[in-house]
Amino acid sequence: MRFDHLNIRAFGHFTDYELLFDPSKNFHLIYGPNEAGKSTTLRSITHFLYGFPVQTNDAFLHSNTKLRIEGLLKKANGQELFFARRKGNKNTVLDGNEKPLNEELVNEFLNGITKEHFLNMFALDHVRLREGGDSLLQSGGNLGESLFSAASGISMLRKVFEDLEKKSGEIYKKKAQTPRLNKLLKEEKELAKDIANCQLKIQAWKDLERTFTESKKKIEDIHQQIKALRSEQEKLKRIKEALPKMAKLREVTKKLVELGEVPNVPENLEGLREAAQSKQNNAQNYKQRAKQDLVELEDKLMKIKIPEGLIEQASLINDLYLDLKNYQDNLKKLPLIQGEYKLLEERVLSFMKEIDSLQAGLDNIDLFRLSAEKKETIRALCKDQPLLEQKFENNKSALRALDDELQLKQEELAKITDLPDIHELENVIDIVKRAGDIEGNIQKLEIQIEEKKNQINEKMRHLPLWTGTYQELVELQIPRLMETVKKFEKERIDFLNSLQTTQKQIKFQKDEIEKHYERIAELEELAEIPSDDNLQRVREHRDKGWKLIRTKLQEGSLDEQAEAFTKGQAIETVYEDSVRNADHVADKMRIEAEKVGIKNKLLTDIEKFKKNIADLESVELVTEEELDKWEEKWKALWRPAGINPLSPEEMREWLEKHTQLKELVQNLKNDESTLQSSFEKKLHMKQALMNVMSKFVVAKDNQSLDELLMIAERYQKKINGDINNQNNLQDGFKEIKRKMENLTTVKTEIKEKMNRWEFEWAKAIEGTHISETTRPTVAESLLNKYEETIKAYDELQKVVNEQISLREQISYFENRVKELLQVAPVQYDEQHFDLVVNRLNADLQQATRDNDLFTSLSEQCENLKARIKKAVSEWNEAEETLNGLFKLAQCDSIVELEQIERNVQTKKEYESKIIEIEEDLLTHGNGRSLQDIMEEAKQIEHDSIELDLEEIKRKLEDLEPQRSQLEQEHGVVKKEYEEKILGNNTASVLGEQKKESLLAQLSNLTEQYIQVKLATALLQKGIEHYRNQNQDPILRRASEIFSRLTLQSFAGLSVDYDEKDQPVLMGVRDHGDKVSINGMSDGTTDQLYLSLRIASIERYANENEPIPLIVDDILVHFDDTRSKETLKILLELSKQTQIIFFTHHARLVEIMKEIATDSTYQITEINSNVPLNV
Template structure:
């Protein structure tokens, strides 16, 4: 199947975009576009067209999902088909007229190909190319895995196999480890059994333990009460010791307060107020006297100051006049300097005018000087003169050179001869070129036959002597791989059950032996009397008595034995009554032994049943092998035998194919040799009768090369001659245009000279010199005008305004300098202004200081009044007539306040540290205690408390141990928990066994599939992949080989010198090329047995240089002869490379 056309009606960024894929010998199509041009969208379109839209396709960013539509025209074995694919839940296939088509329409064309298989086998892009190379590196020691991954396009197969092996190892392995789930569960089972055995309760031990717990609890309670009493007494003594000093101090403070008597309470800061008022009053009186003297002095100074107020009123005008004096001070000198510059400029202008023959007066110069536009026009023509002359001369030289070239080419073309090539010779040479290396092809085909025969012999030898006939071997009907896997899994499950049952039997047998040993040891240690022992002693006594009573034995003879038997029976009965506890324990142990014996019997029966079941399975399998004609073998060896069988049949098929290929090669080469030899002889060449195809091909290539070289040379000379004649015509036109430009310049030059006042016959150099002098005169006149107008006239006006202002101010202020120098007037007025300003500032400063002194005098008077007012309330409150009496009243008030505060603080401290007691209770407790014996009593009490605490600790430890022992035998859920853990461990072991069988079987099947693929496909696939790999690496590697001496076998690249390089030794780019070679070889083998489908390649050669990219395209060219190849790329430089491989007519689609 191939695509003839693809219509992106509404899909992704495309709307009504049609892409044609015309049929050709090499069915290769290149789609080129920049990034985000839509190549990835186009690649996805092929998948959506063939297999339907994804439910959540992201390509609805421009068109709604319901509007997405793709159309195509495809060619297949039955003809052509045009259809459409729309987005929907059903009826997504439509005819060209939009009528629904059945969804199964494409199944006949695609066969069993699914979307996943199509993507892996017929699709390849750069990321998957890199990923495939990396996966080959990880699986470098496993040839089967490398081939399987590359052929199937499956990445990460090694990770899957390793994960299965790792999971199986984590479940079970022959080596015991707690990290494995089976052995972990087994250890948990052993712990649960041990806990279950230990969970036994005895009456006497329970009573003793309970009684001990009660006794220890009573003792601990009594000791805690005694300890509490001692702590209370120590707390009381510590309180007395802590509070006795404070209570004594409190009594002394209260006595002092009573002795003080009645006191008038004054404010707490009364003393500070009195001292502050006295201090402030003394300082204020001193300041008042000092300020009065200073105020009188300042009044005298202020009366003696005077200044000129008229000068101060004209202050701004005087200051402005002074500014102008400084600004215009250099004007007189500048005016003289500018007048000198004007004279020098005028001299330069007169000199230039003299050279031109012009008048030397200003008016005459201005009349004779041309205007600026006129001078610019002459200057422009001067600049154009050299370019016009140069263009004319260069065009004339070019015409002469081109004419000489045309004459030379015409002579060479007339002397050239060309050979003709017949179509028959071209066809025969093309067929011979398609053979490649004929001798190598024959050797290779013969080697393939030999290799196939050897492979068949090895495969038949591996089958054994029972199978020598291939037809018999092919007729064998073996079970399917699923059936084999099920049988292997079933037998593994039986073996696992049998192993588990045997382990269980061994475990129970060990328990029985342990029980029997424990009973023997118990008998030896305690000698318990059982009920059977009492019955046996009594039976002997009864037998002796019966013999005496019946007269069977005489009294003298039977009397002593009877007496011994009766005494022994009484002793045994008494001993049993005395040792009833040991007898019960022995009986319990015997019951446990009987239970374990019953379990052993059950486990033994289970082992026998499983052994019988396994034997029946093996017998049934042997019968199945006989029925199917298979050799008898274990079922787990059947998969390997089937692989050998398939290898033998495949080897036979390859032998037949290799033989047919050898015959085809020989016939094809003979036919091509005959036709090529005849075509060469028809051209008149001498051809040997026994010449090989290679010799004939060389002769034909030389002849064709000579002919093509002659034709190419003739075509090149013809093209050059036509191009030279065309260029000569253009050059002649250019020369005529240059002559026209020269004539026009001459006319413009004469006109410009007349306007400039220059002679018509003036040369370019003289005109250029005259133009320079005119420009100099214009510049000098402009500079003279600028200095007179912008500088000299302006400064004279400014000096006149300054003199007028100075005279006006002098008249206004009655200055003596009127009519004098304005500069001196300005200086004198500024000096008078400075003196008046200084006098005014001094008077203001003295006035401010006098105001400040007067303000301080008023503040001192207010402070004297305020100090007296602050003391008056204290005098009235204390009833004191003067300040001395007030000072004594303040002292008594402060003493009273201090005692009250101390007493309050002491009482508060007593209550705070008195543990909630009142003052009266504390005082009574202290008075009742002998303080002299307090220290000795405290020491004795602390020793008693320490002993009580130690005793409490000892009793607590013993009580905890007793409670722990009691809890251990008081009917806890230990046995239930142990049984639950036991069942949980059994369930875990069962789950681990079931999961291990599944994982182990899956790993074996995957390994078997990989090995089978390697054995079936390794030969032809490696051969084809080696050819492609050699082509991709430009001969750097000659072929691919397998190192059979390594285990597992290793895939290696063989260089031309015979050296081998493993996958790990390849560079990243070369490893990608190896993966591409394996994929193309696998696809080639697949196309030999299946219907061809288009191969979609996306940017495979991103990291390739031009040479290797060409080699890759050549490999795709070979593939395109068997199936359609659509190559997507965003590298437009590959277009030229592709054209060199596929020809200029190859189909290129630009996005």
């Protein structure tokens, strides 16, 4: 795809500004100075393809609704798409007929590329170029990232990875405390523990629950009694209120029956009767008034008289009356025309006499007419004569001036002596200049070497564990593989983590033992709880006493052990006490069986914790021994280098600093080698200059190369100036000779033209009153006299024609009046035709008015007759209506009909009243039917209703204090019940609700964490896939471009592997040395990124429909040499895809003209849409 043209109709400060892209060229350099509108044009391309943004700063001249950009896109297969883009919310793409166009057609031409993808991949400026170079540095030259970044245009790819890693770390990090997910996990664990502690214990609330249930049952019973009494109370009140309404209903029903039978007539009977009577009265009155009006109109008709035949001639009279003004004007104008004719005749004769008095007469007018050709010929010859004379004089002056200049050139040329040959000197100067600023480079290298030495010494001062020189440091035998250090680091972390975990577990076991002892103390606060060991001890003490008693019974005496058992008391007493004590302990254990079980469980757990502590302390000891062995291996690893290492983390940082120092030392050696080569090159160039200069000027050994070059160039410039001066004089001499020959030829041609003019002059004046000796100025004056004569004669002829026309019009008008008078019904005086026409017109107007009045009065009479007939008809219709009403009401007069109307109204009122009472009863009947309400009232003794209500009221007043007392007592129990039971459950429920909220947050954060991690993995996988698919072709082409952009400072690119065995990009010098991305300058990294970018675009264009590359001043940091090479590469790229290069640097326009022909590119200056090289 390519742009064929872009028309900025209304955008920014542009109005109807068109950019034409030559279809035969694919590289378009668009130049414009600052503030010319380059940035606006760039934005217009993006807005044209993808639409205007919601907010734009380009609507300061044209309003938002007027913004518009048009253009023509063309595919490689020749398919074209013209469309216009306007600002709006929908239908923003229009075709050539201003009709909406489907946006998908534009997307198809763009290969479905989004706006962001287009800006990243196919739009490049110096900022994106610098960001791309920085991205290469940040990635350390990682091959996959470098290729993907250049191909996609995402310059800060490493920052994307860092942002993803930072975002995932903010959500969750292993063994950390502050990330949000870690905090929520800890909070959820603590909440689960709190919920478990809030579980209710059964034994504490059995009695409370029983009391609560019983009191609740009593309250429900008394509520049922109160409810029944209130229901009966409401029923009696309802019947009490309904009794008067029922009595009223019976009374109205009785009146309705007494009214008797009423005819079935319409509800609006009274209205129908009154309307019919009113209609009869109105019809009668209207009929009488119409008859009176009819008599008056017929009298007026009899008085109107119209002359016969006058109206039939109305058309002719009107036409004459319209032409009357013209007739009167013509009568006045005729004498004036005759006077004008006399004046013009005298003027024509006067002109003719001035030219030729002998032939002055109107009959000879044709002798004074000259053809247009003859007049124009004479005028042209009059103009040519002075011009020819002037040319002849100018030619003579120019020949004299050239002859003088020729003499001066000959004298100057004779003064110039023979000039020396300086070709050898020029060759040596060219060789020295192509070698570049050698002395400047030497100075820069010396500064760089000193800076690098200072940098190395500075880094050495900050490198711990080393006090030797940097030369010894780079030769030091240290662990080379970073993975080895990482392995030791991991082992140390594992040992420390294991040791820390073991110590935490020991502390946990000890804390649990302490908590268990505290729990046992809580159980024994009110009374000591015996354990199985206590029971075993008291039973053993009891059994020991029995054995002593049995021994005494068998042997008759006690042994020495009895003294220790009895402690001086009677054996029987001591034994009885031991039996009672054993029974007491056993009873105590039976009574406190639950607490005994808890205590035994706690004691068992304590023993288990103690065993666990012993096992964990053994593990702790083994781990400490393993950590000591690890430390010995770690020190042994560094012993060959004589270094007592710090921790692996610190030594990994130490190794990185060591690697950086080695690279700096290697760069220092490279610079020192380059410096030595530069010194040798300088001496060689200096000697070559001195050898060749010795032939022309004196050169000193102590002069620098730059000074020698300046002297040589100055001498070269002087000799070349002399040569140029000599050549210019010789060329000027030849040019003067050529000009003199040309002037001599021109002089001959002028003489020939003057002879030809004299011949044509004699021929042109033949047949006129101009002689051959008459001067051209006099001849021109005579021509004007001829023209004035003919012009005056033509005006005279117009007056004659106008006089004839006036007379014909007057005669025509008078003849028409005469014809009218022959057929008119009246006679008139024919001497003054204008008065006759006025009189006829006045009579016609009066006759017309009378005729219109007669017609109008006749129509009114007819209307009155029709209205009288209609009134009679309406009276009859009303009579029929009244007869129909009599029949319906079964009566014969208006009086009877009016009485029936009153009966109908009374019946209607009774029926409405009955309905109203019944609806009122139903409304207050609590959903009962009217029949049920009546039956319910019959079952009640009406006179005892008041007494029943008083009894119910008394009972309710007795029950209410009982209910209040019970509810108060129940409220106390309920409060305790809820506090001890429902309170814990509420805490559990609230805890569960909070836990659900935490789990929802955990789910959300976990999903976010997975998304971020997946995004990182997918991006990495995409980068690796792109690298595997495109590494070889893109890297091969990028290597060639990179070598050219760096002016062969680098031979190309290669792939190496870092300490993580990851492929990285390396620059390759001519001698094979490899330079990492970190070792390149900013300018070089920019050139590397540009190389990769161009190679990626070439590959895309080869495999897809090409997309134009939009470039905006990417060469601002490039010198002229690199700018030339870059433009050459872009010209090559333009063979595959269109390139639109914007710049405000005039120097790039000059460079473009130096490196390419007009047929390969197009230059257009903004605000001047004419290409500069067209």
